[in-house]
Amino acid sequence: MTALNPDVIHTWLADFASQVHENAAWLTDLDRAIGDADHGSNLDRGMRAVDALDAASFADSAAYLKKAGMTLVSTVGGASGPLYGTFFLRVGGALPPDGEIRASQWGDAFEAGLAGIVQRGRAEVGDKTMVDALTPAVAAFRGAGDDVKAAWAAAATASAAGRDATVPLVARKGRASYLGERSAGHQDPGASSVTLLIESAARTLG
Amino acid sequence: MTALNPDVIHTWLADFASQVHENAAWLTDLDRAIGDADHGSNLDRGMRAVDALDAASFADSAAYLKKAGMTLVSTVGGASGPLYGTFFLRVGGALPPDGEIRASQWGDAFEAGLAGIVQRGRAEVGDKTMVDALTPAVAAFRGAGDDVKAAWAAAATASAAGRDATVPLVARKGRASYLGERSAGHQDPGASSVTLLIESAARTLG
Amino acid sequence: MKKLINDVENVVIDSLRGLELAHGDLVTVDYENRIVLRKGGPRAGKVGLLSGGGSGHEPMHGGFVGLGMLDAACPGEVFTSPVPDQMMAATKAIDGGAGVLHIVKNYTGDVMNFEMAAEMAAAESGVQVESVVVDDDVAVQDSLYTAGRRGVGLTVLIEKIVGAAAEEGRDLDTLVALAKRVNGQGRSMGMALTSCTVPAAGKPTFDLADDEMEVGIGIHGEPGRERRKVAPAKEVAEMLVEPILNDFDFGGGPVIAMVNGMGGTPLLELFIMYAEVHKILDKHGITIARNLVGNYITSLEMAGSSVTLLRADDDLLKLWDAPVLTPGLRWGA
Amino acid sequence: MKKLINDVENVVIDSLRGLELAHGDLVTVDYENRIVLRKGGPRAGKVGLLSGGGSGHEPMHGGFVGLGMLDAACPGEVFTSPVPDQMMAATKAIDGGAGVLHIVKNYTGDVMNFEMAAEMAAAESGVQVESVVVDDDVAVQDSLYTAGRRGVGLTVLIEKIVGAAAEEGRDLDTLVALAKRVNGQGRSMGMALTSCTVPAAGKPTFDLADDEMEVGIGIHGEPGRERRKVAPAKEVAEMLVEPILNDFDFGGGPVIAMVNGMGGTPLLELFIMYAEVHKILDKHGITIARNLVGNYITSLEMAGSSVTLLRADDDLLKLWDAPVLTPGLRWGA
Numbered sequence A, B: 001m002t003a004l005n006p007d008v009i010h011t012w013l014a015d016f017a018s019q020v021h022e023n024a025a026w027l028t029d030l031d032r033a034i035g036d037a038d039h040g041s042n043l044d045r046g047m048r049a050v051d052a053l054d055a056a057s058f059a060d061s062a063a064y065l066k067k068a069g070m071t072l073v074s075t076v077g078g079a080s081g082p083l084y085g086t087f088f089l090r091v092g093g094a095l096p097p098d099g100e101i102r103a104s105q106w107g108d109a110f111e112a113g114l115a116g117i118v119q120r121g122r123a124e125v126g127d128k129t130m131v132d133a134l135t136p137a138v139a140a141f142r143g144a145g146d147d148v149k150a151a152w153a154a155a156a157t158a159s160a161a162g163r164d165a166t167v168p169l170v171a172r173k174g175r176a177s178y179l180g181e182r183s184a185g186h187q188d189p190g191a192s193s194v195t196l197l198i199e200s201a202a203r204t205l206g
Numbered sequence C, D: 001m002k003k004l005i006n007d008v009e010n011v012v013i014d015s016l017r018g019l020e021l022a023h024g025d026l027v028t029v030d031y032e033n034r035i036v037l038r039k040g041g042p043r044a045g046k047v048g049l050l051s052g053g054g055s056g057h058e059p060m061h062g063g064f065v066g067l068g069m070l071d072a073a074c075p076g077e078v079f080t081s082p083v084p085d086q087m088m089a090a091t092k093a094i095d096g097g098a099g100v101l102h103i104v105k106n107y108t109g110d111v112m113n114f115e116m117a118a119e120m121a122a123a124e125s126g127v128q129v130e131s132v133v134v135d136d137d138v139a140v141q142d143s144l145y146t147a148g149r150r151g152v153g154l155t156v157l158i159e160k161i162v163g164a165a166a167e168e169g170r171d172l173d174t175l176v177a178l179a180k181r182v183n184g185q186g187r188s189m190g191m192a193l194t195s196c197t198v199p200a201a202g203k204p205t206f207d208l209a210d211d212e213m214e215v216g217i218g219i220h221g222e223p224g225r226e227r228r229k230v231a232p233a234k235e236v237a238e239m240l241v242e243p244i245l246n247d248f249d250f251g252g253g254p255v256i257a258m259v260n261g262m263g264g265t266p267l268l269e270l271f272i273m274y275a276e277v278h279k280i281l282d283k284h285g286i287t288i289a290r291n292l293v294g295n296y297i298t299s300l301e302m303a304g305s306s307v308t309l310l311r312a313d314d315d316l317l318k319l320w321d322a323p324v325l326t327p328g329l330r331w332g333a
């Protein structure tokens, strides 16, 4: 059991925002190779807007996360805007009321977030997208039992493995799919940023 | 005294044409620095057209040279087309009838050619143009006495010196004048090609 | 990176300001919602036409707002699709009671953002919204399991033709059917001699050696399907036209042909390309009834060219010839 | 060198072929004499308008042949003025009995070749020929002892305005006076972010470091007056506009303003430049009555921009607004 409240959410989002900011050039470089060289700046723009939200102004964590999702939808654009936006909207919608929260409840919420991404983007594992990093993360979280801290750590490890596994893949979704065989040998930018998200969660939500 | 006839003229023009062709890239490079990177290709295009003229088809040297001048006017364009064209037109117009020709008669003809260039282009010595190489060449030829061979040799030397003297000058005519002070330190392309012309004359008309 | 910009953050807004100052007789810019609107507000009874996408493709789309073409355009950041808020605001602003048609290029981002906007607009405002997705790029293999073909040059032609039909007063369903028909019978393919530099990225999206080109590129500076040795215009034209002809049966023409520049290729070269495209089509017995040669859908300063062919008929040609008065395309008015 | 061409020898002819194929309704190309002619032959009683110059500046001049602008254009080799034979043939072809006006940009080569053509045309055909020399580039110090100022962007505006006046039926002397008047009250200045490559030369005319630009360039890839560090659009606009305003008193406007691209700079950036130019003129109390933003007089694929300002009045604005129908400029028709 850990606590769920806007302050905790704020710590998580702020950590992710700073990770994205620090890694923006790297994410854009990954996107340069098999995309259009904007994933880092897109997400950075969005997370700076999220970071500017006032945690104290939200009634609860759900409202905060929904607003974060809407903010991403409204500021990011591209493929990652609706996907990341939907993710936070769904996580916010699936969380229990503020207070104590169990690992399984975090698991439910992240599963809902993942489902939102899949519903919007229709990608499957193996398509070389963020889904490749998020799906194993959620599964590992689920499989890790009741210790929230251990579950986040397992999720982060699984996410990183999923991200690394995108390297040899030929993309079937997103911009990288236009490259056909030439997309193989490059790490997916979205899978890379999702791993930053899970690692942030592991640092702040455990 | 040397001979004047279309064959002699042909030898001269053919030699100059091949010099221009061999040096086209160099002339264009000189023009790249202070002009628009076309002097070599301009003159090469023109002299190839002149070289394609049939020497046997002309009644005399004058007709041949006038046709060469017209050919340059019609094929070169830019500044050098009318200038080189006028030069050959005037030289052709000022030569004595075919037969034996004295150094002073060559001198008259080249002086007429130079006058044509000055009339068209209104450049003076020191403006950093072909006039800087042609004027001393004509003067040296005039001053060299009756030995045609020696006179051409003197003209070639003087022309090269005039060409070299263009390096430090700030251009006042032609495209290089747009560069102002930045034109100093570069050799004028037109003065360089004129020196090739005089050197060809020294090789073939002496 | 060398660009005539003030700072990378404000490239899009600064450019919109110039567009409005230069063409204030035709368009207004709503800076808050970041949309380019046709001057004079919505036309009662006329279907509103909206398109949008990442910036960096100018004159598309903002330059195609005006009589006989779009009612509004939503410019995103450079090469980044706009966000649903822009599209929703634009949709509401241009509805004249006859509904709004979204013309969407087939990119995951564009499609998802437009989808969200349509859902929101329907829920919030009751405006009837339909969408048509353009996917004309034969460089990309189409398949149920992929993101599908990109929307590229044909978008310009669809905006012109459907814009003329909307101006005539055709209704939303008719326009949807028309847009789909045009999309079904047009194809494009592009190539690049150089990459381009996204301002925020600060360096070229890809590196090409002095003797290399990318064939099968899109319009976002993405690398193409294949890297090849540079070739004469004649051969480049073949590399672009043949895949188009292999993909769709133009059945002897007539066609509307566009030879488009990617932004950094001068008109001198585009006309050379057009002559070669014309020659190839001639050989195939296909007549070019109308043409566009120039920079219409670009990738920033990328050097390169794309070819778009659309099978035409009398209705399409009549719509093509109808007056158009926009910053980027203008005739008959 | 990477270009969409077939071979360096045929760049100009291949491109003219494309121009004619694309715009055969407006122009015809006489390949033997290498001239672009307005469709339909000379207009009886109308003064014929002829311009010409090196190629590589497209759409100028061939793209400005048509109703309300030029009757013919003589394209030279790339960056090389055309030869008198072309001008003579064109002069004869477009004479409708009211004489022919040559619009000549002030370059030694252009001036001398046009001079020879005028001498020949007068002697051979009796056509009445007048010439006007355009010299609007404030980057070059004017002086009796130099080649004088270059003719650059103002040429486009003169061709449009004098073209409209010729279309109205004004006579040769009136057109000469008008062209001189316009030349007297217009000024330009340009800059480059990159060089360009003359096809026959095969390598860039000059080299610029990644943080350098050339200020005070012409339109032939010549290096400029000064090499400077790259700067924001705002400052670049000042470097171009201030010398123009210092050179000529625009007395509070109105002006016709052109923000021109050198060929490799995308519209996105040109609109940013236009917004900055507008701001500066605003500060000086000068109103822009009309504008052109785009690639109108280019230097192959050079990246960069030039600004042209012309003091306008009612007569000039009326002529500016008159219909024009050419491959490169089109309105009201």
Ligand SMILES: Nc1ncnc2c1ncn2[C@@H]1O[C@H](COP(=O)(O)OP(=O)(O)O)[C@@H](O)[C@H]1O
Residues within 6 Å of the ligand: A031, A035, A036, A038, A039, A040, A042, A043, A077, A078, A079, A080, A081, A083, A117, A120, A121, A122, A123, A128, A129, A130, A131, A173, A174, A175, A188, A189, A190, A191, C079, C080, C081, C108, C109, C110
């Ligand atoms: N259909 C999809 N489903 C899930 N993720 C996707 C999909 N399409 C793209 N992505 C993810 O989005 C990332 C690219 O995001 P970004 O660069 O911001 O957007 P864009 O591709 O529009 O430029 C990809 O690396 C990929 O992980």
Ligand SMILES: Nc1ncnc2c1ncn2[C@@H]1O[C@H](COP(=O)(O)OP(=O)(O)O)[C@@H](O)[C@H]1O
Residues within 6 Å of the ligand: B031, B035, B036, B038, B039, B040, B042, B043, B077, B078, B079, B080, B081, B083, B117, B120, B121, B122, B123, B128, B129, B130, B131, B173, B174, B175, B188, B189, B190, B191, D079, D080, D081, D108, D109, D110
């Ligand atoms: N007014 C002039 N009088 C004499 N020579 C000139 C004049 N203007 C230019 N030139 C010569 O012409 C040369 C350039 O020729 P070219 O490059 O073929 O023509 P353009 O300058 O038109 O490109 C210069 O190097 C110079 O020697």
Ligand SMILES: [Mg+2]
Residues within 6 Å of the ligand: A031, A035, A036, A037, A038, A039, A078, A175
């Ligand atoms: Mg991207």
Ligand SMILES: [Mg+2]
Residues within 6 Å of the ligand: B031, B035, B036, B037, B038, B039, B078, B175
């Ligand atoms: Mg030159």
Ligand SMILES: [Mg+2]
Residues within 6 Å of the ligand: A036, A038, A078, A079, C054, C079, C080, C081, C109
């Ligand atoms: Mg993008």
Ligand SMILES: [Mg+2]
Residues within 6 Å of the ligand: B036, B038, B078, B079, D054, D079, D080, D081, D109
């Ligand atoms: Mg030249």
